[in-house]
Amino acid sequence: MDEINSLIKNFVMEYFEKIGCNIKNSDGVYLVAIPVDYRQIFNSENLHVTFEPEVSKITSAELIIPGSIILQKILMNCKSKSPITTAFAVNSDGNNGYAVRLFFDISIMGNEKYFEVITLDMDLKTHEKINFEPELEIFEKLDFAQIDSSGISKLFFKSIEEIRKITNKIEEKIFQKNNKLLDEMEKNLSLNNSKKIEDLQQICSNSQSNGEDLKNFDLMMDKIKILREQHENAKNLLKIKYGVIVNYDLFAATIFKY
Amino acid sequence: MSDSVEINLSTPDKFNIIEDIIKKKRKNKDFLHLTYQAYKISSILKNQVLVISESLKNSSNVSIFDHQILAAKKILFDFNGTGMLADEVGLGKTIEAGIILKELIVTGRINNALILTPPSLVPQWKDELSTKFDLEFLSHLDDDFKGFSSHNYVVASLSTALQPKNLNSVYGKTWDIVLVDEAHSLKNSETQKHIFVKNIPKKKLILLTATPVQNNLKELYNLMDLLQPGILGNWKEFKRIYVDSTDLRKVNPITKDYLQELISDLVIRNTRKEVGEYIKFTNRIANTHIVSPSADERKLYTSITAKIRNLYQSNSSPLVLMGYQKNISSSTYSTKNALKTMKTSEIISSDEYDEFMDMANKISVDCKMNHLLNIIKNNGSKFLIFCEYIATQNYIFDCLTDAGLDVEIFNGTMDPSQKKEAVNNFKNNVQILISTGAGGEGQNLQFCSNIVNYDLPWNPMNVEQRIGRVHRIGQKRDVQIHNYAVKNTIEEYILDLLYTKIELFTLTLGELDVMFENLSPNEITQKFFKQYMNSVNAEEIKNKFTVLGNEWKKNKSLVQDTVSTFNQNVFKNFSLGSVENG
Numbered sequence: 001m002d003e004i005n006s007l008i009k010n011f012v013m014e015y016f017e018k019i020g021c022n023i024k025n026s027d028g029v030y031l032v033a034i035p036v037d038y039r040q041i042f043n044s045e046n047l048h049v050t051f052e053p054e055v056s057k058i059t060s061a062e063l064i065i066p067g068s069i070i071l072q073k074i075l076m077n078c079k080s081k082s083p084i085t086t087a088f089a090v091n092s093d094g095n096n097g098y099a100v101r102l103f104f105d106i107s108i109m110g111n112e113k114y115f116e117v118i119t120l121d122m123d124l125k126t127h128e129k130i131n132f133e134p135e136l137e138i139f140e141k142l143d144f145a146q147i148d149s150s151g152i153s154k155l156f157f158k159s160i161e162e163i164r165k166i167t168n169k170i171e172e173k174i175f176q177k178n179n180k181l182l183d184e185m186e187k188n189l190s191l192n193n194s195k196k197i198e199d200l201q202q203i204c205s206n207s208q209s210n211g212e213d214l215k216n217f218d219l220m221m222d223k224i225k226i227l228r229e230q231h232e233n234a235k236n237l238l239k240i241k242y243g244v245i246v247n248y249d250l251f252a253a254t255i256f257k258y
Numbered sequence: 259m260s261d262s263v264e265i266n267l268s269t270p271d272k273f274n275i276i277e278d279i280i281k282k283k284r285k286n287k288d289f290l291h292l293t294y295q296a297y298k299i300s301s302i303l304k305n306q307v308l309v310i311s312e313s314l315k316n317s318s319n320v321s322i323f324d325h326q327i328l329a330a331k332k333i334l335f336d337f338n339g340t341g342m343l344a345d346e347v348g349l350g351k352t353i354e355a356g357i358i359l360k361e362l363i364v365t366g367r368i369n370n371a372l373i374l375t376p377p378s379l380v381p382q383w384k385d386e387l388s389t390k391f392d393l394e395f396l397s398h399l400d401d402d403f404k405g406f407s408s409h410n411y412v413v414a415s416l417s418t419a420l421q422p423k424n425l426n427s428v429y430g431k432t433w434d435i436v437l438v439d440e441a442h443s444l445k446n447s448e449t450q451k452h453i454f455v456k457n458i459p460k461k462k463l464i465l466l467t468a469t470p471v472q473n474n475l476k477e478l479y480n481l482m483d484l485l486q487p488g489i490l491g492n493w494k495e496f497k498r499i500y501v502d503s504t505d506l507r508k509v510n511p512i513t514k515d516y517l518q519e520l521i522s523d524l525v526i527r528n529t530r531k532e533v534g535e536y537i538k539f540t541n542r543i544a545n546t547h548i549v550s551p552s553a554d555e556r557k558l559y560t561s562i563t564a565k566i567r568n569l570y571q572s573n574s575s576p577l578v579l580m581g582y583q584k585n586i587s588s589s590t591y592s593t594k595n596a597l598k599t600m601k602t603s604e605i606i607s608s609d610e611y612d613e614f615m616d617m618a619n620k621i622s623v624d625c626k627m628n629h630l631l632n633i634i635k636n637n638g639s640k641f642l643i644f645c646e647y648i649a650t651q652n653y654i655f656d657c658l659t660d661a662g663l664d665v666e667i668f669n670g671t672m673d674p675s676q677k678k679e680a681v682n683n684f685k686n687n688v689q690i691l692i693s694t695g696a697g698g699e700g701q702n703l704q705f706c707s708n709i710v711n712y713d714l715p716w717n718p719m720n721v722e723q724r725i726g727r728v729h730r731i732g733q734k735r736d737v738q739i740h741n742y743a744v745k746n747t748i749e750e751y752i753l754d755l756l757y758t759k760i761e762l763f764t765l766t767l768g769e770l771d772v773m774f775e776n777l778s779p780n781e782i783t784q785k786f787f788k789q790y791m792n793s794v795n796a797e798e799i800k801n802k803f804t805v806l807g808n809e810w811k812k813n814k815s816l817v818q819d820t821v822s823t824f825n826q827n828v829f830k831n832f833s834l835g836s837v838e839n840g
Contacts (some may be wrong), residue, residue, distance in 0.1 A: 011295045078296035082273030083286035115301040144282045178263045243264040
C-alpha cells in the first residue's frame with residue numbers, strides 16, 4: 001500500500017472512531033455501523049468497506065481509495081467543521097504570551113497547479129510570525145475570554161503577507177509560465193489578424209485603383225474595423241484565461257499559550 | 259511582448275473564523291486533526307497526476323488536450339470512475355474515456371470492461387482504443403468472440419448486448435467498469451435499454467453524451483439516477499425542487515445553483531467555446547453539385563427506375579428494390595452490377611437485361627465524374643472520395659488513374675494491415691483516397707480537408723460519420739465537402755432535403771439522433787424510397803419531400819432550443835472551470 005492509501009486508511013478509520021461507529025474487521029472487510037446522526041451523510045446504517053484492492057475484487061465491499069464516494073463524503077464532512085480550539089505549546093515555558101495557529105488551504109492555479117496546506121503561528125500581540133513551530137496540545141481550560149484578540153483582523157492580513165513569502169517561488173514559476181504562454185498565444189493571434197487585415201487592405205486598394213463601387217470599399221473598411229475589435233476582445237479573453245488564481249483559504253484556528 | 263498576466267488573489271474566510279475568534283467561540287475541537295488531514299489529503303489528491311499522462315502526451319498516435327486530461331482526472335480521482343462525460347460534440351469524449359480506461363488498466367484498478375455503443379460505432383471504438391491507446395478490446399462482430407462473459411475487454415452494440423440470448427452472458431459477471439456511448443439513448447427509465455444498463459452488475463459506470471437533456475429535465479434525472487441511484491432524491495421531489503412548475507423543460511431559477519452543484523459531483527462538460535481558445539475548429543463548407551446527365555444516362559436511369567417502381571407497386575420486396583435504386587444512382591459500373599444481379603434473381607428478363615445493358619454501354623464517362631475531374635485537377639490538395647459500392651469505387655479508381663492521378667483505395671474487404679498501409683500511403687504519397695461506406699472509421703484523416711460524397715448515403719448519420727473522419731480536433735483548414743447528385747434523381751431530392759432544408763451540417767451527431775429519434779437508419783432510408791416510389795411525377799415527389807423536411811425541421815428547432823436553454827441555465831460557467839478547481 002503506498003503512502004497516500006495508507007494516509008487515507010488512517011484518516012477514514014480515525015473518522016469512523018471519532019463519530020462513534022461500531023467497527024468489525026473480517027479479513028480486510030470492515031463492517032461499519034454508522035451512528036444515527038451521521039446516517040444522512042452516507043444514506044445508510046451500515047457500510048462494508050475495504051482498503052485492499054484484492055479484497056474488493058472478491059467481495060462486495062466498497063474499496064476506499066482516491067476518488068471513492070465514501071472517502072469524498074468523509075472529506076467533505078470534515079472540511080465543513082472549521083474547528084476553533086485552544087491549546088498550549090508543549091515545548092515552551094508558556095511565558096511568551098498568546099498566539100494563534102492559522103490553518104490555510106492554499107491553491108495556486110495557472111497552466112500548472114499547486115495545492116498545499118500551510119499552518120502559520122502568529123503572536124496575538126505583536127502580529128509577528130513565530131519562528132518555531134511549537135507542538136500543541138488541546139487545552140480546553142485556557143481562559144479564552146481573557147485573551148485579547150481584538151487585533152485578529154489585522155493579524156489575519158499580516159499572515160497573508162507571511163504566506164505569500166512562503167509560496168512566492170511557486171507563484172512566480174506558475175506566473176512566468178503563464179506569461180510565456182500568453183505571449184505565444186498573443187503573437188499567433190496578432191499574426192493571424194494582421195494577415196487577414198492585410199488581405200482586406202489589399203482588396204480595398206485593388207478596388208480603389210480599379211475605380212470600383214465605393215460601397216464595396218466601405219464594406220471592407222467595416223470588416224477591418226470589426227477584425228480589430230475582435231482582436232482586442234480576444235486579447236482580453238486570453239488575459240483572463242491565462243490569469244493566475246491564488247487562494248489562501250482559512251479553514252481552522254487554534255489559540256494557544258506559548 | 260504581451261501584457262503580463264493578472265494574478266487574482268483571494269483570501270476567503272468562508273467559515274467566519276476570524277469573527278468567531280473575536281467572539282471567543284470554540285467549536286469542533288475533536289475534529290481539528292481530522293479536518294487538517296482532510297485538507298491535506300485533498301491537496302495531495304489534487305496534485306496527483308495520471309500515471310499515463312506523460313506517455314500519452316509523448317505518443318505519436320494520439321493528440322491529448324488539457325481539457326481531456328482534466329476531465330479524466332476528475333472522473334478518476336473525484337468521481338471514482340463513475341460519472342458522465344457530457345462534452346459538446348467534437349471535443350474528444352472517446353479520448354477522455356480512453357485515458358480513463360488506460361489509467362485504470364495500467365494501475366491495476368480494473369480487470370475487465372464493457373463498452374456499449376450504437377451499432378455503427380462499434381468498429382470505431384475498437385479501432386481507436388487499439389491505435390490510440392494500445393488497448394485491445396474484442397467486439398461481438400469478431401470471429402473469435404465467444405460471448406460476453408468469456409472475455410475481459412468487450413465493445414459491443416447496446417442493442418446486441420440486451421438481446422435475450424446475450425442477457426445471461428452479460429449478467430454473468432460483475433464488470434469492473436461499464437461505459438455507455440451516446441448515453442442519451444438511456445434517457446427514458448421505462449425503456450428496455452435503461453433497465454438493462456441499470457441491471458448490469460458493475461462497479462463503475464461512465465456515460466458519454468453531448469446531449470444529456472434533449473426534451474425535458476426528467477431525462478437528466480434518469481441519467482443521473484443511473485449513475486448514482488438516489489442522488490437526486492425521487493422524481494417527485496426533484497421535480498418539486500428543481501423543475502420550473504410551468505415547464506418540464508426549464509430549470510427552477512431559484513434552485514438552479516443547487517442543481518448545478520449536485521450535477522457537478524457527477525457530470526463533466528467542456529464546451530467548444532471554452533476550449534476554442536486553444537483548439538481551433540475550422541468551418542465545414544458544403545458544395546452541392548447537381549449535375550445534368552447525358553441523354554444516355556437519363557434514359558438508363560428513368561428506364562430502370564420505371565421498372566423498379568412497377569415492381570414496388572406490385573409488392574416486390576421493397577428492401578431489395580431500394581438496394582437496386584441506390585446502385586443505379588451511384589455509377590454506371592454499379593448499375594451494370596445491379597443489372598447482373600437483377601437478371602440472376604429473375605427480377606428482370608434476359609431481354610430487359612440486354613436492353614438496359616446496351617444503354618449502359620453507351621455511356622462513356624458519368625456526368626458526375628466529368629465534374630469531379632475538373633475539381634480535382636484544379637486543386638493540388640488531398641481528396642477523400644466516398645462511395646457506397648465497390649463497383650463505383652473501381653469505376654472512380656479507373657477514371658482517376660486514367661487521368662494520371664495518384665489514387666489509393668480503402669474498403670471493408672481489406673484486412674487491418676492493408677487498411678493501415680492504404681491510409682499511410684494516402685498520408686505520405688498519393689493525392690486521393692477512395693473509400694466505401696463510412697470507411698476509415700477510427701482513422702485520423704485530418705491531413706486531408708476535401709471530402710467528396712460521390713454518391714449520397716441516404717442515412718444522414720452516415721454522412722456525419724464520413725465528414726467526422728476529417729473534421730475533428732487537429733484539422734487545420736476549413737473542410738470542403740462536395741456532394742454529388744444527378745439532376746432529377748432521388749438523390750437530388752434527398753440532397754435538397756438534408757442539406758438545404760434541414761441544414762444537416764449544422765447538427766451534431768447527438769442532435770441527429772434526437773431529430774430522427776423514432777426512426778432507425780433503415781426506416782429513414784425506407785421513408786425516402788417509399789415517397790419516391792409512390793410519386794407519379796416530379797411535382798409530387800417534391801411535395802412529399804417538402805412535407806418530410808418540414809416535419810424534421812420542426813424536430814430540429816425543438817431539439818436545439820431545449821439543449822440551448824438547458825446549457826444556458828445549468829451548464830453555464832460549469833464545465834472546465836469546475837474541472838480546474840476540482
